[in-house]
Amino acid sequence: MCTTCGCGPDEVHIDGEHHHHDHGIAYRPRGKGHDHGHDHPHDHGHDHAHHSHAPGTSAARMVQIEQDILSKNNSYADGNRAALAAKGIFALNLVSSPGSGKTTLLCKTIELLKGKRTVAVIEGDQQTDQDAARIRATGASAIQINTGKGCHLDAHMVGHAMEKLDLAERSVLMIENVGNLVCPAAFDLGEAHKVVILSVTEGEDKPIKYPDMFRAADLMLLNKCDLLPYLTFDVDKAIAFARQVNPGLQVIRTSATSGEGMDEWLGWIETGVADVAQAGQVKAAPAAKPAAVSYRPVA
Amino acid sequence: MHEMSLAEGVIQLIEDAAKREGFTRVTGVWLEIGQLAAVETEALRFCFDAVTRNSVAEGAKLEIVDLPGQGWCMKCCETVPMTEHLGACPKCGSHQVQVTGGTEMRVKELEVE
Numbered sequence: 133m134c135t136t137c138g139c140g141p142d143e144v145h146i147d148g149e150h151h152h153h154d155h156g157i158a159y160r161p162r163g164k165g166h167d168h169g170h171d172h173p174h175d176h177g178h179d180h181a182h183h184s185h186a187p188g189t190s191a192a193r194m195v196q197i198e199q200d201i202l203s204k205n206n207s208y209a210d211g212n213r214a215a216l217a218a219k220g221i222f223a224l225n226l227v228s229s230p231g232s233g234k235t236t237l238l239c240k241t242i243e244l245l246k247g248k249r250t251v252a253v254i255e256g257d258q259q260t261d262q263d264a265a266r267i268r269a270t271g272a273s274a275i276q277i278n279t280g281k282g283c284h285l286d287a288h289m290v291g292h293a294m295e296k297l298d299l300a301e302r303s304v305l306m307i308e309n310v311g312n313l314v315c316p317a318a319f320d321l322g323e324a325h326k327v328v329i330l331s332v333t334e335g336e337d338k339p340i341k342y343p344d345m346f347r348a349a350d351l352m353l354l355n356k357c358d359l360l361p362y363l364t365f366d367v368d369k370a371i372a373f374a375r376q377v378n379p380g381l382q383v384i385r386t387s388a389t390s391g392e393g394m395d396e397w398l399g400w401i402e403t404g405v406a407d408v409a410q411a412g413q414v415k416a417a418p419a420a421k422p423a424a425v426s427y428r429p430v431a
Numbered sequence: 432m433h434e435m436s437l438a439e440g441v442i443q444l445i446e447d448a449a450k451r452e453g454f455t456r457v458t459g460v461w462l463e464i465g466q467l468a469a470v471e472t473e474a475l476r477f478c479f480d481a482v483t484r485n486s487v488a489e490g491a492k493l494e495i496v497d498l499p500g501q502g503w504c505m506k507c508c509e510t511v512p513m514t515e516h517l518g519a520c521p522k523c524g525s526h527q528v529q530v531t532g533g534t535e536m537r538v539k540e541l542e543v544e
Contacts, residue, residue: 197448197539201437201440286436314433318469
């Protein structure tokens, strides 16, 4: 049962448990099934005075909202970020298309960090707990979120998964998002950085085809580099495309198979852990901003 | 991009506001969507129609206000209009342009009864 909110997606399962809801917004259309009858056209009878914001009926009034559409998600993300900061945890949101080698790279990372740094993993997939099982086989704790029909993790799901994981202080939390280069770009989960993984078996032009994700990321791992001798993939071109959409993007060439770039990647993680620890000593986590709401009576 | 999630975000804000302000019916919803926000407004309209069924906003008129894309060109040192994501500066052609406006996705106001 949801202890903090009681709302969220109907089809979401966290480690096989149904995340159920009896109010609020679910990830489904309202009413019985998809009724595409459109018997409520948007413009029926409301063409009076809308543009002047002066509706004719005396009961009508305007309410100023001025809130970001994703503000609900962002407030959950702020909560996650505060919880992570309190324990000095460095959290990464790993995003890529399906099949980029995220899970294999994660397993290798955990193996190399064994004895030096505790890593916990939140796995996001539409179905199955295959990935969480692979992570657990390395000895790290992992929790699986199945998004059902959802195409991305949101901060609310991740908050619940964090409650279930007993996260150690000064550890690393890896959140492996649903394989999708579009939607996860817009959803802040409370992570320190989004890390985008592009494998060399994909096209060099992925960064300009899916610019939002490459713009949202702070680091790109160019993965499966051991396969480069067998491919026509142009590394320089791929990096140039990525920096075209995000001039400040850092890039590390990696291979979980050959071990290429792993030292640099682990070094990047350690720098992040140190930064989080330092930030924790300097300042407390910022609180979520209250929603700005005001009335404007209609004359 | 995930217009269904966005439409659900909108209805969530509307329902929160309904509880706070005590209105029972929404007849108009004004959104501000930036040109660089990667939102398909037609898809959003379709999803809005689906998620508002049986809610306080059923049948509400949806007005989407487009906000222009803007960026800061590091070479020209000035704000320039941007119409697409990859954002070459229209003056000098440089890609060293930082987006400064046009990524908004906001619920601006509601007309309620």
